[in-house]
Amino acid sequence: MYQQVSHPHSGPQDATLLRPLGPVEQYFWLSDQNSPKHFCMTLHVSGSTTVQCWREALEAVRLRHPLLRATIDRDEFGMPSFYQLEGYQIPLKVIEAEPPHDWQNAVSNELMEPFPQIAAPLTRAMLFHSAGHTTLVFTAHHAVADGMSIAFVLRDLLEVIGGGELSKLHLPPAQEEIAAAWHVDVADADPPSISSSAHMLNRHQGRPKVSGLRLSHDLSTKIRTTARTWGTTVHGALLSAIILAGRKLSSRWSDTAVRAVSPVNLRSTLGIADDCVVSIVFPIGAYAPASESGLWDLAKTIRYDLAPMKSREAIVEAFGAFQSIADLSPSVAELAAIELQACACEMMLSNLGEAPLADVYGQVRVEALWGPSVFVGIEGEQMVGAATVRGQIHLLHASFTPIPDLLETVEEMLRHAVV
DSSP: OOOOOOOOOOOSTTOEEEEEOOHHHHHHHHHHTTSOOOEEEEEEEESOOOHHHHHHHHHHHHHHOGGGGEEEEEOTTSOEEEEEOTTOOOOEEEEEOOSSOOHHHHHHHHHTOOOOSSSSOSEEEEEEEOSSEEEEEEEEOTTTOOHHHHHHHHHHHHHHHTTOOOOOOOOOOOHHHHHHTTOOOOOOOOOOOOOOOSOBOOTTSOOOEEEEEEOOHHHHHHHHHHHHHTTOOHHHHHHHHHHHHHHHHOHHHHTSOEEEEOOEEOHHHHTOOSOSSOOEEOOEEEEOGGGOSOHHHHHHHHHHHHGGGGSHHHHHHHHHHHHHHHHHOOOHHHHHHHHHHHSOOSEEEEEEEEOSOOSEETTEEEEEEEEEEOOOOBTTOEEEEEEEETTEEEEEEEESSOOTTHHHHHHHHHHHHHO
16 A cells, blocks of 8 residues: 655746646656656758747747746645746757758657756757758657647747747646536546556667658558548557567467557647647557458457547546555555556557648658657567658657567558558
């Protein structure tokens, strides 16, 4: 039985209290101290830019989004809270280099570098820069952003690079505060019992391997069209292909249920526009070999499983589970034990869908968007980020113990499935 623990603190010196963290934000903040949950998004553009214009754009987005100016500490009552961090810009590392840029290795290194716990910015950036091509690796603490948040931040960066101006946004509320106004009645959620079915990720076994694969415009279009024909989604098709490819390539997946995390974007249901704030839940579905009769049938099952997750009832129930964990005020070690039960998985597909990016901003052209790259923190996990720009699906695979040729096999299966 966990005991309520008091954590008195007064917050960073001379900092302004913004608001307490919501339960999901609290989860990411505490879990990050056990197994880092920060993530990367990688943007590649062509066109003439200067390092200075990127610095100015980063400052413009920092001033636009309040949580890009925030740090996290406990308040005087021990509540984890956002504080406005004064006197800091978003850290930027610049590497002058001609393409192809070694961004995969940079993402691997970034995933190994946690954010400081106190009085430090919770985002950072790395810029590979040349006269005609730029690659930006943007890294964020998961308590201040999700993948779609950073897609909007990258859009805002490009707006400034293209000569536009940004208005300042108000401090976004925690997503649970919005849902509380719905007055939806659901049963009180109990925290998961502790019966470990997984092992925590060993981050001392080397660096993760990161690899990307861009599907052609033609294949991406066929996947979207065929998914609609089968009454399913692109996410269902991609996740189905990853599961089936993993079964083909890995003996560990061949005869057991594959547990897959699918983060669900809640912005439309919650009425959140383009704020930089956490606005997701991340259900886990288990897919056993006996349930699979083909890629599209599995894709339909996946769509069926995820469809209720945007209902108000399901959202409130999910938030309640995180609130029950927050009410325990668990230590880092206690939360790690909860995660081994509640978050045990073999893989994640974090799919942004159509990214909110135009093709061109002034003289700058968007060439690629990779990510999100993130780890749950479970041994053996295969993490795939997906984003679509310019009509092409971009897949990014990250793992400390990668299944070889996973993305290439996924592409092959999808090609056969849409013929």
